[in-house]
Amino acid sequence: YTINMEQLQLFEDLGKGTYGVVKRVLHKPTNVAMAMKEIRLELDQAKLNAIIMELDILHRAVAPEIVEFYGAFFIESCVYYCMELMDAGSLDKLQGAGVPEDVLARITASVVRGLRFLKDELQIIHRDVKPTNILVNTQGQIKLCDFGVSGQLEKSLAKTNIGCQSYMAPERIKGESQNNVGTYTVSSDVWSVGLTVIEIAMGYYPYPPETYANVFAQLTAIVHGDPPELPDQFSDVAKDFTSRCLQKNPQNRATYSQLLEHRWLVEDTARTVDVTGWVVRAMEWKRQQWNPKPEETIGGP
Ligand code: ATP
Ligand code: MG
Numbered sequence: 001y002t003i004n005m006e007q008l009q010l011f012e013d014l015g016k017g018t019y020g021v022v023k024r025v026l027h028k029p030t031n032v033a034m035a036m037k038e039i040r041l042e043l044d045q046a047k048l049n050a051i052i053m054e055l056d057i058l059h060r061a062v063a064p065e066i067v068e069f070y071g072a073f074f075i076e077s078c079v080y081y082c083m084e085l086m087d088a089g090s091l092d093k094l095q096g097a098g099v100p101e102d103v104l105a106r107i108t109a110s111v112v113r114g115l116r117f118l119k120d121e122l123q124i125i126h127r128d129v130k131p132t133n134i135l136v137n138t139q140g141q142i143k144l145c146d147f148g149v150s151g152q153l154e155k156s157l158a159k160t161n162i163g164c165q166s167y168m169a170p171e172r173i174k175g176e177s178q179n180n181v182g183t184y185t186v187s188s189d190v191w192s193v194g195l196t197v198i199e200i201a202m203g204y205y206p207y208p209p210e211t212y213a214n215v216f217a218q219l220t221a222i223v224h225g226d227p228p229e230l231p232d233q234f235s236d237v238a239k240d241f242t243s244r245c246l247q248k249n250p251q252n253r254a255t256y257s258q259l260l261e262h263r264w265l266v267e268d269t270a271r272t273v274d275v276t277g278w279v280v281r282a283m284e285w286k287r288q289q290w291n292p293k294p295e296e297t298i299g300g301p
Helices: 045-060 101-122 151-157 170-177 186-202 215-224 236-245 256-261 263-269 275-290
Strands: 008-016 021-027 032-040 069-075 078-084 134-136 142-144
Touching (some): 045 069, 045 078, 045 101, 045 151, 101 142, 101 186, 101 275, 170 186, 186 236, 236 256, 236 263
Antiparallel strands (some): 008 021, 021 032, 032 078, 134 142
16 A cells, blocks of 8 residues: 555645655545655656665554654655654754753653664664654654665765764764765764754754854864763753763763663653643744744733
């Protein structure tokens, strides 16, 4: 059973990435609301077919911490990818509301469990862990999306510039400059987890571009500077957790099993956390950022 464009009713844009837009759609035959990602690629039919076939393994990526995949198809030179709609969107747009430590720990536990599932069950390394690829919904679920399953798609998207917000581990940044792409291991994702947790806690990317003269200086800070730490209001246990991820030497970084056994995540498992309450408050904060209420008219009619 495959999805095609004729079955979909298109609604508003949910967001925009480097390679295209994500729209809210309705799959008419099943009445399921979905998110449809459009990826513009200048590729021939054979390569587009290879991508659609490689994406098929996503049907096996079924876990509570993974955004569900519904199917993919292509039209002309665009790949369309349909997935579970997450009604609160990605964490990058909610984190500015401020995140209490218990919610941060729950987000982290979900991310680490999701990554361990991908690695152990599907032998997949995510390769793009960052707040825009962690999605939440008003049921309080936290799920990962956009992991690297298709070699052909990865190749076609090959980033010509690594942008002003790099979540790449130091060894990858070094490898990149030596044109060496073989240095990617699962521990590179562990670095990205640490950086992502700190970004969500601070509300902004931990190596803010405006503090550096240029992208080179910023990447130098990642490779040669001290790794960032959680802000002071967070517990020592939480700080210890992020420091176990943000080791410059990949061999010193914790494994997923070690992270899940870390006191910060063990204590999370024993707690009730009102993620939905936080999501609802953060969405209200986000709404006010975009359309602040007009000043009350003095006097009135
Ligand atoms: P980049 O292109 O640099 O990786 P990105 O992850 O933001 O950045 P996309 O993956 O194209 O780019 O996603 C664009 C935006 O669409 C995301 O930031 C997110 O807010 C929103 N989005 C993506 N998938 C979903 C989904 N399944 N449900 C709801 N919103 C989504
Ligand atoms: Mg994304």
